[in-house]
Amino acid sequence: MRxxxxxxxxxxxxxxxxxxxxxxxxxxxxxxxxxxxxxELLVESGVVLWLDGRAAPDFxxxxxxxxxxxxxxxxAGEAMALDDVALARMLVDVDVPRSELVRLARGLTxxxxxxxxxxxxxxxxxxxxxKLRARRVPGNQAHVTNLKESPALLAAxxxxxxxxxxxxxxxxxxxxxxxxxxxxxxxxxxxxGRPGVMTQCAVEERRNLELAFRGLVSxxxxxxxxxxxxxxxxxxxxxxxxxFLGAAYASRGVKVRFTSGTGSEALMGHAQGLSxxxxxxxxxxxxxxxxxxxxxNGSISCVALVLSxxxxxxxxxxxxxxxxWLDLEVASGNxxxxxHSEIRKTAKLMGQFLPGTDFVTSGYSVMxxxxxxxxxxxxxxxxxxxxxxxxRDWQVDAGIxxxxxxxxxxVRETAAR
Amino acid sequence: MSFDPTRDxxxxxxxxxxxxxxxxxxxxxxxxxxxxxxxISARDARATPATLRHQAAVASAAGxxxxxxxxxxxxxxALVPDGELLEIYTALRPGRSxxxxxxxxxxxxxxxxxxxxxxxxxxxVAVYExxxxxxxx
Numbered sequence: 296m297r298x299x300x301x302x303x304x305x306x307x308x309x310x311x312x313x314x315x316x317x318x319x320x321x322x323x324x325x326x327x328x329x330x331x332x333x334x335e336l337l338v339e340s341g342v343v344l345w346l347d348g349r350a351a352p353d354f355x356x357x358x359x360x361x362x363x364x365x366x367x368x369x370x371a372g373e374a375m376a377l378d379d380v381a382l383a384r385m386l387v388d389v390d391v392p393r394s395e396l397v398r399l400a401r402g403l404t405x406x407x408x409x410x411x412x413x414x415x416x417x418x419x420x421x422x423x424x425x426k427l428r429a430r431r432v433p434g435n436q437a438h439v440t441n442l443k444e445s446p447a448l449l450a451a452x453x454x455x456x457x458x459x460x461x462x463x464x465x466x467x468x469x470x471x472x473x474x475x476x477x478x479x480x481x482x483x484x485x486x487x488g489r490p491g492v493m494t495q496c497a498v499e500e501r502r503n504l505e506l507a508f509r510g511l512v513s514x515x516x517x518x519x520x521x522x523x524x525x526x527x528x529x530x531x532x533x534x535x536x537x538x539f540l541g542a543a544y545a546s547r548g549v550k551v552r553f554t555s556g557t558g559s560e561a562l563m564g565h566a567q568g569l570s571x572x573x574x575x576x577x578x579x580x581x582x583x584x585x586x587x588x589x590x591x592n593g594s595i596s597c598v599a600l601v602l603s604x605x606x607x608x609x610x611x612x613x614x615x616x617x618x619x620w621l622d623l624e625v626a627s628g629n630x631x632x633x634x635h636s637e638i639r640k641t642a643k644l645m646g647q648f649l650p651g652t653d654f655v656t657s658g659y660s661v662m663x664x665x666x667x668x669x670x671x672x673x674x675x676x677x678x679x680x681x682x683x684x685x686x687r688d689w690q691v692d693a694g695i696x697x698x699x700x701x702x703x704x705x706v707r708e709t710a711a712r
Numbered sequence: 713m714s715f716d717p718t719r720d721x722x723x724x725x726x727x728x729x730x731x732x733x734x735x736x737x738x739x740x741x742x743x744x745x746x747x748x749x750x751x752i753s754a755r756d757a758r759a760t761p762a763t764l765r766h767q768a769a770v771a772s773a774a775g776x777x778x779x780x781x782x783x784x785x786x787x788x789x790a791l792v793p794d795g796e797l798l799e800i801y802t803a804l805r806p807g808r809s810x811x812x813x814x815x816x817x818x819x820x821x822x823x824x825x826x827x828x829x830x831x832x833x834x835x836x837v838a839v840y841e842x843x844x845x846x847x848x849x
Contacts, residue, residue, distance in 0.1 A: 355843060356839055356840075356843050356845065359839050360839075363835065364778055364781070365778060367777070394775075397775070398775065401775075500801075501798060501801070501802070504797070504798060504801070505794075505798075508794045509754075510754055510757060510758070524843070527806075528806045528807075528845070531805055531806065532805055532806065533804065533805070533806050533836070533840070533845060535804055535832065535833075535835070535836035535839070535840075536801060536804035536805050536806075536836075538782065538832070539785075539800065539801055539804050539829070539832065539833070540801050541782055542782050542783075542785035542786045542789055542829065543786075543789055543797045543801060544786075545759075545764065545782060545783055545785075545786035546759065546764065546785075546786040546787070546788075546789035546790045546792070546797070547758060547759060547790075548758060548759030548763075551782075583778055584778050585778065585782065586778040586779045586780075586781055586782020586783070586785075587779070587782070588771075588776075588779055622775075622776060
């Protein structure tokens with residue numbers, strides 16, 4: 296005989312999801328993997344001889360880039376000498392200023408960064424994130440797309456997003472050659488809603504750079520990085536090619552943000568037995584070293600995989616904190632569908648919503664779900680009232696402003712015309 | 713008045729006197745009317761090496777050294793033609809180029825006065841050689 300209560304729960308949305316036990320050998324472990332290296336840094340006359348379990352001759356492309364452009368050897372001695380627990384306490388101590396923590400982070404190795412973050416519990420992570428946020432006030436990114444790729448509808452949705460307070464708006468294309476048209480629609484719509492909002496069109500790297508040359512986008516965040524050499528090469532780039540690309544965008548006046556996130560290496564089958572949080576620390580060290588002003592992280596499109604392992608939600612919050620600690624502006628995920636359970640999805644969101652990150656979601660669908668060609672989206676037009684009510688309940692600013700019906704219609708019409 | 717990287721950011725609102733187009737038109741004259749009258753072209757609205765160097769100084773003063781270095785490279789690349797940038801980026805992707813081909817990219821960058829970026833490409837050649845990321849000649 297079966298319990299009817301158990302049967303009823305099995306029909307709930309949560310049970311459409313797969314929860315797995317950790318498999319560290321496949322990289323299916325959120326943090327503190329058994330193969331994560333010990334934090335180590337050995338420097339002699341300004342030359343790094345040993346980094347996180349590897350000697351200089353064995354450094355791969357990733358290590359070499361961080362050594363050449365990231366690690367600040369002037370503070371490394373002092374920072375690496377600090378005890379893990381002492382650093383963790385500084386992260387949550389309201390009397391230790393952000394500037395001091397950011398200074399020390401410049402001298403910490405990826406393994407040390409991951410180790411310290413792994414010591415914090417969820418509430419401590421939230422406090423650290425609130426304290427370390429780079430921007431004064433939290434914001435959000437919007438996704439603006441539609442199935443028919445109608446320019447007037449794109450412009451109207453972009454205008455509504457801008458009017459609701461979104462700081463950046465992102466589109467993409469179903470048909471590649473429409474990219475310039477979609478980018479122009481977004482540009483016109485966004486500036487109608489609120490001047491100064493930034494826009495991008497997420498397409499393949501080379502085509503994206505062409506849009507930047509033509510002045511049709513004002514930011515780019517398609518520059519993905521991964522934590523193992525083999526995944527990076529599979530992604531058809533190296534740290535040098537990505538850093539060159541970053542400078543190329545900046546040379547045309549385009550704001551540059553890199554993208555990384557836990558779970559990508561495990562998803563691509565090359566995690567080398569390392570934990571998700573450690574690999575993300577490696578990525579973030581490289582993002583900073585490449586000269587990006589910020590990062591989109593928080594697992595992004597791999598979120599379902601990370602949430603399948605124990606501690607996944609906590610590791611995602613941990614990676615957001617790591618990015619902020621490295622002085623990077625953070626677009627903190629919450630864009631791809633994290634869970635089919637409304638309770639689980641919202642519980643995950645609170646990690647970023649309550650402290651307020653630079654961009655709480657890196658893609659809130661301003662349209663109803665069926666028009667979101669980014670693959671659905673975690674939160675959409677139908678959820679706006681819930682979002683602003685939760686802001687009201689907790690008395691926090693999570694970046695979206697309530698706007699009345701007639702005002703929304705007014706900006707939409709102006710933009711479309 | 714001299715430039716103070718700790719106080720003068722954002723340049724557009726705090727120090728508009730330091731911002732001009734490539735052709736030397738001051739920021740105040742970059743208006744919709746000027747665009748309509750044909751006095752400002754799309755090329756004029758682009759970032760200039762001088763503005764990017766100011767941004768680099770702001771980043772450096774804020775302790776963001778890698779960002780400052782990237783903006784310095786950007787300043788060098790501001791006047792490099794679009795097609796060249798696309799070619800050099802593609803050449804830097806894994807397995808695309810021999811060391812001689814990447815050296816020729818670096819030499820071209822030197823030709824544009826982009827010496828930091830040329831050195832950055834040469835640094836990549838050395839690493840690619842060791843890690844097997846070059847194309848076979």
